[in-house]
Amino acid sequence: xxxxxxxxxxxxxxxxxxxxxxxxxxxxxxxxxxxxxxxxxxxxxxxxxxxxxxxxxxxxxxxxxxxxxxxxxxxxxxxxxxxxxxxxxxxxxxxxxxxxxxxxxxxxxxxxxxxxxxxxxxxxxxxxxxxxxxxxxxxxxxxxxxxxxxxxxxxxxxxxxxxxxxxxxxxxxxxxxxxxxxxxxxxxxxxxxxxxxxxxxxxxxxxxxxxxxxxxxxxxxxxxxxxxxxxxxxxxxxxxxxxxxxxxxxxxxxxxxxxxxxxxxxxxx
Amino acid sequence: xxxxxxxxxxxxxxxxxxxxxxxxxxxxxxxxxxxxxxxxxxxxxxxxxxxxxxxxxxxxxxxxxxxxxxxxxxxxxxxxxxxxxxxxxxxxxxxxxxxxxxxxxxxxxxxxxxxxxxxxxxxxxxxxxxxxxxxxxxxxxxxxxxxxxxxxxxxxxxxxxxxxxxxxxxxxxxxxxxxxxxxxxxxxxxxxxxxxxxxxxxxxxxxxxxxxxxxxxxxxxxxxxxxxxxxxxxxxxxxxxxxxxxxxxxxxxxxxxxxxxxxxxxxxxxxxxxxxxxxxxx
Ligand SMILES: Nc1ncnc2c1ncn2[C@@H]1O[C@H](COP(=O)(O)OP(=O)(O)OP(=O)(O)O)[C@@H](O)[C@H]1O
Ligand SMILES: [Mg+2]
Numbered sequence: 001x002x003x004x005x006x007x008x009x010x011x012x013x014x015x016x017x018x019x020x021x022x023x024x025x026x027x028x029x030x031x032x033x034x035x036x037x038x039x040x041x042x043x044x045x046x047x048x049x050x051x052x053x054x055x056x057x058x059x060x061x062x063x064x065x066x067x068x069x070x071x072x073x074x075x076x077x078x079x080x081x082x083x084x085x086x087x088x089x090x091x092x093x094x095x096x097x098x099x100x101x102x103x104x105x106x107x108x109x110x111x112x113x114x115x116x117x118x119x120x121x122x123x124x125x126x127x128x129x130x131x132x133x134x135x136x137x138x139x140x141x142x143x144x145x146x147x148x149x150x151x152x153x154x155x156x157x158x159x160x161x162x163x164x165x166x167x168x169x170x171x172x173x174x175x176x177x178x179x180x181x182x183x184x185x186x187x188x189x190x191x192x193x194x195x196x197x198x199x200x201x202x203x204x205x206x207x208x209x210x211x212x213x214x215x216x217x218x219x220x221x222x223x224x225x226x227x228x229x230x231x232x233x234x235x236x237x238x239x240x241x242x243x244x245x246x247x248x249x250x251x252x253x254x255x256x257x258x259x260x261x262x263x264x265x266x267x268x269x
Numbered sequence: 270x271x272x273x274x275x276x277x278x279x280x281x282x283x284x285x286x287x288x289x290x291x292x293x294x295x296x297x298x299x300x301x302x303x304x305x306x307x308x309x310x311x312x313x314x315x316x317x318x319x320x321x322x323x324x325x326x327x328x329x330x331x332x333x334x335x336x337x338x339x340x341x342x343x344x345x346x347x348x349x350x351x352x353x354x355x356x357x358x359x360x361x362x363x364x365x366x367x368x369x370x371x372x373x374x375x376x377x378x379x380x381x382x383x384x385x386x387x388x389x390x391x392x393x394x395x396x397x398x399x400x401x402x403x404x405x406x407x408x409x410x411x412x413x414x415x416x417x418x419x420x421x422x423x424x425x426x427x428x429x430x431x432x433x434x435x436x437x438x439x440x441x442x443x444x445x446x447x448x449x450x451x452x453x454x455x456x457x458x459x460x461x462x463x464x465x466x467x468x469x470x471x472x473x474x475x476x477x478x479x480x481x482x483x484x485x486x487x488x489x490x491x492x493x494x495x496x497x498x499x500x501x502x503x504x505x506x507x508x509x510x511x512x513x514x515x516x517x518x519x520x521x522x523x524x525x526x527x528x529x530x531x532x533x534x535x536x537x538x539x540x541x542x543x544x545x546x547x548x549x550x551x
Contacts, residue, residue, distance in 0.1 A: 048501070051505050052504075053501050053504060053505065075505075075507045079505070079506075080505045082498060082501065082502060084495075084498055086450050086495070087495045087498035087499050087502065088498065088499070088502035089446070090443070090446070090499070090502065090503060090506070091446070092412075092413075092414045092442065092445065092446050095517075096414075096517060096518070099517035099518075100503075100506060100508070101506040101507055102515070102517065103514045103515050103516060103517055104506060104507035104508050104509070104512075104514055105507050106513060106514065106515045107515060108515060109515055109516060109517065109519060112515075112517050132449070133446070133449075133450070134449040134450070134453075148506065149506070152506070152507070
């Protein structure tokens with residue numbers, strides 16, 4: 001069943017310049033959804049609308065479990081990690097930053113240390129608990145942000161280009177952390193906004209946005225099968241897709257392969 | 270950017286570092302008041318200041334602050350003092366007795382100088398120096414964030430008249446949190462502008478102003494962007510200034526605090542009584 005539903009959502013910051021036009025898609029329980037699209041296509045706007053950071057919609061509705069989502073529900077059930085690691089580090093140390101959300105949710109003081117230990121451990125930041133943000137790398141700060149969000153037990157996590165400002169190593173760490181989180185909490189839904197088509201390729205479900213409209217909303221295999229259209233809107237294709245295309249051009253019969261290992265088998269036959 | 274480290278927190282583990290920031294803040298305020306009291310006679314004043322100076326020097330030792338650090342802070346004050354002294358020489362004519370008389374005359378010049386000119390300048394200097402030492406002790410032994418908590422506690426009564434103290438405290442702590450970030454940013458912008466030919470080192474006054482503007486405008490623009498991001502991050506994590514929040518950092522009053530606080534109160538009480546009664550030591 002769909003947990004989060006966007007139904008015909010339209011939104012504009014400035015009158016007559018819609019940032020989103022009639023956007024609809026579902027996020028199911030324990031699903032890992034990626035949203036891709038070029039700069040300015042409206043991805044962050046979707047994230048901010050879901051997390052209640054923007055004023056009223058022009059049109060349409062956002063539903064949680066089939067009912068119109070309320071402000072308290074958003075704060076309780078949906079967490080978001082933003083792009084810039086510095087601008088979302090609120091506490092003076094790692095410890096205080098994770099505590100910030102707990103304080104807001106009125107967690108009792110005596111329970112806080114245990115929670116902070118648990119979640120800093122989960123994102124491998126426990127040895128850095130008393131460090132200040134200036135002493136941390138971007139990837140470490142993002143892991144702290146993720147810990148801070150997880151500590152509030154959200155059911156849906158949104159990552160708005162959370163890896164965009166990180167180096168390849170930091171990026172890999174965060175993505176493997178996401179996959180680990182999914183294993184730890186079977187019910188957790190993840191919405192990841194990204195420019196990384198490889199990440200999108202490994203997700204459950206891809207939403208492609210262009211100029212405020214959803215143009216594809218499907219499995220990665222089906223979405224990336226539209227090579228030309230994807231390239232036309234300025235996006236790249238995943239390595240697998242390019243390889244497959246190349247092979248088909250060379251006359252190999254690999255049309256039905258859905259991933260790298262099938263491709264391997266297909267070639268070895 | 271390293272030269273702003275004066276007066277910064279130094280992570281030692283001393284008696285002073287371990288004290289509750291509230292104890293330190295309130296004690297500092299009381300000691301400052303003592304410094305600004307005027308006691309029964311010139312000599313009494315000098316003796317009280319002398320004693321306070323020795324005590325504060327001991328505290329500085331405890332907090333691992335060197336006299337050199339203090340003198341660096343005093344650098345600006347020397348000029349001011351000299352200026353003040355010259356003015357005092359001509360203007361101050363209080364009948365303050367020092368060695369059995371109130372003034373002396375420079376032979377040949379026929380110029381009468383009052384001792385009070387020296388004494389008043391000296392008082393001001395000592396008061397400023399002591400205040401600076403105290404501030405130095407407080408800031409180098411207390412984390413800025415702890416100081417914010419102490420300030421919030423001290424101003425807590427204002428909540429009764431609906432002053433949003435917790436919002437001020439949050440604002441101060443965010444400002445403190447973002448100082449290093451903004452310094453980094455400043456450095457980055459300076460480098461970027463320097464690579465475009467802006468000269469921050471020399472040049473005429475007009476060119477300097479232009480250089481500074483080329484730094485400030487991008488800095489303000491990026492800070493505004495940051496503040497929007499920050500506000501979004503805070504809201505998304507459930508911050509609402511009008512709602513109740515629990516606290517992670519609790520201030521704890523220990524035995525050492527009680528001891529220090531009582532000592533300060535006793536000294537304060539004694540000096541206050543002495544001042545009111547006009548007690549003269551000499
Ligand atoms: N605060 C704002 N005020 C006015 N217009 C805005 C505002 N924020 C975004 N927009 C506009 O809305 C459109 C969508 O912006 P959005 O930030 O959602 O894009 P995005 O897909 O997240 O892009 P990016 O990949 O660069 O992050 C853009 O045309 C942008 O110029
Ligand atoms: Mg964006």
